[in-house]
Amino acid sequence: MTRTPVNVTVTGAAGQIGYALLFRIASGQLLGADVPVRLRLLEIPQAVKAAEGTAMELDDCAFPLLSGIDITDDAKTAFDGVSVALLVGARPRSKGMERGDLLEANGGIFKPQGEAINAGAADDVRVLVVGNPANTNALIAQRHAPDVPAERFTAMTRLDHNRALSQLAKKLGVPVTGIRKMTIWGNHSATQYPDLFRAEVNGRVAAEAVNDQRWLEDDFIPTVAKRGAAIIEARGASSAASAANAAIDHVYDWVNGTAEGDWVSMAVPSDGSYGVPEGLISSFPVTVEDGKYSIVQGLEIDEFSRARIDASVAELVEERDAVQALGLI
Numbered sequence: 001m002t003r004t005p006v007n008v009t010v011t012g013a014a015g016q017i018g019y020a021l022l023f024r025i026a027s028g029q030l031l032g033a034d035v036p037v038r039l040r041l042l043e044i045p046q047a048v049k050a051a052e053g054t055a056m057e058l059d060d061c062a063f064p065l066l067s068g069i070d071i072t073d074d075a076k077t078a079f080d081g082v083s084v085a086l087l088v089g090a091r092p093r094s095k096g097m098e099r100g101d102l103l104e105a106n107g108g109i110f111k112p113q114g115e116a117i118n119a120g121a122a123d124d125v126r127v128l129v130v131g132n133p134a135n136t137n138a139l140i141a142q143r144h145a146p147d148v149p150a151e152r153f154t155a156m157t158r159l160d161h162n163r164a165l166s167q168l169a170k171k172l173g174v175p176v177t178g179i180r181k182m183t184i185w186g187n188h189s190a191t192q193y194p195d196l197f198r199a200e201v202n203g204r205v206a207a208e209a210v211n212d213q214r215w216l217e218d219d220f221i222p223t224v225a226k227r228g229a230a231i232i233e234a235r236g237a238s239s240a241a242s243a244a245n246a247a248i249d250h251v252y253d254w255v256n257g258t259a260e261g262d263w264v265s266m267a268v269p270s271d272g273s274y275g276v277p278e279g280l281i282s283s284f285p286v287t288v289e290d291g292k293y294s295i296v297q298g299l300e301i302d303e304f305s306r307a308r309i310d311a312s313v314a315e316l317v318e319e320r321d322a323v324q325a326l327g328l329i
């Protein structure tokens with residue numbers, strides 16, 4: 001292997017998503033089967049020992065592409081020279097915690113991490129924020145990394161995208177490979193809008209193929225939007241392997257490109273497209289070419305979809321205003 005290893009940093013490495021994610025990164029699924037990686041694991045001091053345990057297991061896999069593992073509780077060390085930063089570790093909502101408290105607690109994590117990325121990341125750094133509230137955490141990190149191009153900060157709605165593909169495939173009895181152009185719009189939250197009016201099933205508009213507005217409104221949209229809560233209810237813990245899988249899909253496509261005639265959903269800084277205020281990190285349909293994503297342009301948005309996109313974007317505006325009021329951005 002002659003290629004220089006790519007530095008990949010994972011925060012919250014000792015958590016449940018970290019455990020599902022690290023082995024797949026080390027096996028080559030994040031960047032490609034011919035790309036060596038060096039892992040940087042960032043944890044809080046109390047969880048460093050657990051991260052060391054995971055690193056021992058990574059060693060025990062003898063992955064040919066894994067050129068080394070560093071473990072640290074210092075953000076500056078973790079992000080020095082990083083090309084792919086997966087920001088998974090976040091402060092979960094605990095009992096009695098208000099939304100403002102949650103945003104503030106996460107500000108304490110994503111502000112210094114943004115600063116550390118600004119200080120030391122490689123020129124080609126790509127950042128994916130998984131830790132919730134993902135869109136707004138990404139916004140906080142981005143605002144503290146003024147020297148990094150703003151579009152390098154993204155948040156994850158690929159899990160929602162994949163959930164939407166599976167629900168639609170089941171409903172229509174088609175394989176997921178028969179579906180194209182799925183879009184999640186807005187926030188990674190219950191207000192998100194999974195859009196069947198622009199998706200296609202074997203070349204036909206998905207909403208027409210379904211031909212059941214009641215299912216679309218009362219079943220499909222809430223099932224996708226509230227799937228995270230349903231998983232917690234069933235499993236007693238939030239989605240981990242599926243979240244790790246989505247993170248792999250997000251970064252792989254960002255680096256290697258999207259398929260011809262298809263697109264994926266990524267929460268990216270808005271350029272004002274589709275009436276989403278500039279700068280908000282909102283989910284859009286995107287295509288990727290030569291390692292750069294572009295928001296798909298020129299889609300006609302029907303009235304039903306417009307109202308739902310607007311509602312989710314309004315929630316993002318509220319979150320942005322809340323972190324602004326807290327002095328976090």
Ligand SMILES: NC(=O)C1=CN([C@@H]2O[C@H](COP(=O)(O)OP(=O)(O)OC[C@H]3O[C@@H](n4cnc5c(N)ncnc54)[C@H](O)[C@@H]3O)[C@@H](O)[C@H]2O)C=CC1
Nearest residue numbers: 012014015016017042043047089090130131132156159243
């Ligand atoms: N965007 C999405 O689609 C999804 C997002 N999530 C979110 O991902 C996050 C992680 O989920 P899990 O792995 O299940 O949680 P977890 O609680 O199992 O692990 C989180 C880890 O982050 C660490 N951590 C906390 N603060 C940190 C800091 N400042 N620096 C480094 N590490 C830190 C903790 O010590 C812990 O090991 C949660 O916020 C969850 O809500 C989960 C599923 C899907």
Ligand SMILES: O=C([O-])CC(=O)C(=O)O
Nearest residue numbers: 132159227228229238239
């Ligand atoms: O609510 C959570 O923590 C998990 C989550 O984001 C999801 O599964 O979509």
